[in-house]
Amino acid sequence: MKPLAILGGTFDPVHIGHLNAAWEAAALLDAEVRLVPARVPPHRASPVAGADERVALLRVALRGQSRLVLDTRELDREGPSYTVDTLAVVRAEQGSRPLVLLLGEDAFAGLTSWHRWEQLFELAHLGVLTRPGDEPAWPDALANIVTHRRVADPAMLSGRPAGCVVALPVTPLEVSATRVRELLAAGREPRYLLPSGVFDDPSLLAPYRRPGHR
Numbered sequence: 001m002k003p004l005a006i007l008g009g010t011f012d013p014v015h016i017g018h019l020n021a022a023w024e025a026a027a028l029l030d031a032e033v034r035l036v037p038a039r040v041p042p043h044r045a046s047p048v049a050g051a052d053e054r055v056a057l058l059r060v061a062l063r064g065q066s067r068l069v070l071d072t073r074e075l076d077r078e079g080p081s082y083t084v085d086t087l088a089v090v091r092a093e094q095g096s097r098p099l100v101l102l103l104g105e106d107a108f109a110g111l112t113s114w115h116r117w118e119q120l121f122e123l124a125h126l127g128v129l130t131r132p133g134d135e136p137a138w139p140d141a142l143a144n145i146v147t148h149r150r151v152a153d154p155a156m157l158s159g160r161p162a163g164c165v166v167a168l169p170v171t172p173l174e175v176s177a178t179r180v181r182e183l184l185a186a187g188r189e190p191r192y193l194l195p196s197g198v199f200d201d202p203s204l205l206a207p208y209r210r211p212g213h214r
């Protein structure tokens with residue numbers, strides 16, 4: 001059975017870094033990839049754009065292809081979006097299908113601060129996406145887990161439901177939502193950092209052009 005991979009995030013807004021990483025991960029893993037926007041991210045400040053606005057951007061971004069799919073389940077749930085809860089629900093739905101939680105290198109390095117983080121490895125494999133920037137140091141607890149669970153070949157994940165860590169060497173793109181928000185707030189048009197289509201309707205990016213945020 002083809003693995004099901006999940007890329008969570010605030011997607012505030014979705015940009016080519018997310019999209020290309022998800023697209024290349026789908027090919028490396030021969031997986032379907034779901035993009036799962038978070039409503040109330042437990043780790044960080046509230047998103048600039050509301051849930052509906054971020055979803056509208058994601059819908060435009062994902063038009064015309066079927067490998068990457070939008071999954072709004074966290075937006076439909078009350079309270080903080082804990083990844084471990086989301087994965088438990090997906091696991092119950094998918095039986096023993098291999099699940100892969102996709103994380104950029106920056107997010108992976110901070111994993112030990114996540115709610116019930118060790119349980120994530122019982123529910124899914126972890127696929128770590130190359131992301132440019134300083135290579136963040138791993139805390140000992142994370143380094144130990146990786147030592148025991150690392151596999152070299154993404155194809156090895158398809159034989160078991162969960163528990164491995166694999167590096168996914170996607171094309172490094174130094175794009176962040178923070179940078180995109182800065183450019184939009186400054187009245188600039190980051191046309192080629194965002195998926196084509198989002199500039200066609202001026203209301204889609206309006207939340208980021210309001211004064212008073214970054």
Ligand code: ATP
Pocket residue numbers: 007008009010011012016017018021102103104105106107108129130131132173174175176177178179
């Ligand atoms: P912000 O700048 O607001 O912190 P972000 O660009 O990091 O946002 P998120 O929505 O927080 O975007 O990221 C969701 C997931 O996508 C994280 O696991 C993150 O590491 C990964 N990701 C984001 N941008 C890239 C990129 N350019 N390359 C690889 N992975 C990325």
